[in-house]
Amino acid sequence: MTLNTIGLDQKKTKDIANDLNGLLANFQVYYQNLRGIHWNIKGKRFFDLHVKFEELYTDANLKVDEIAERILTLGETPLHTFDDYIKAAKVPVGKNISQDEKAVRLIVDSLSELLKLERQILNKTDEAGDEGTNSMMSDFITEQEKTVWMMKAWLSETV
Template sequence: MKKLSQIGLDIEKSKELSILLNELLANYSIFYQNVRGYHWNIQGDKFFELHSKFEELYNNLFLKIDEIAERILTLGFNPNYKFSSYLSTTLIKESNLASNGKNSIQEILESIQILLSKQRILLEKSEELNDAGTNDLMNDYVSEQEKLVWMYSAYLKSN
């Protein structure tokens, strides 16, 4: 017989989901720090425009980091919080191109593609588990980030 958590989900399947969420958390955490670096170090003729957009993005990422950690806790597990753990888990690499706007936006697009891939896996797994909370969160993120891909891609075409 399956053991159910306090929120009525299979504990073993929830554990598998929390592992995937912790991987997502690691990727978001490195992405967040990269975007902070873009914001702090951007230079050039698009400074004011990009400085503001990067701040908007890292504030959004900060909220998602918190939501993902809280979702892991809601599932009954602990979110990772050590950067050493993040660095060993993430597919998003630390940026070395923080002052160049075009390169920063290209890295943002690459990072979002990684997040989208991981979130789509979580959509599938959370649906199998009948975990509406995680599924709703991932659906919201995917919809928002698909639009960001379009917008950042359009920006690159204008430069």
């Protein structure tokens, strides 16, 4: 087994970085979805949702940077083109969504996809002893589970 400069198995970190690139691509699509619904939301709930969507896309933008920097920390190169993002993303693309319930549903569906990816990465990082990535995934999961709960409550649905 060959260790990299941060003491992790190079083969395992390459695999983790590949999964993080998939997460990065999905976060970029999620981020762009949030921008779109922020810009296009209409209706009586406009003021509340416009602010909430801005809060969410600001957070997503920070997470995109954290993921990319973690990929670099692991010795790999983060994806950085829209073409790469679209090819790798599983998050649904929201286009021309202006209705409040459709916008919130898009967020729930997107976060559900992100959570699946993050849990897969969490399991791999645990096995690899990659505490840095593991901690990041754990923090993301905790935040996103709460956001899903809140969005589902707004939709009058249960988790």
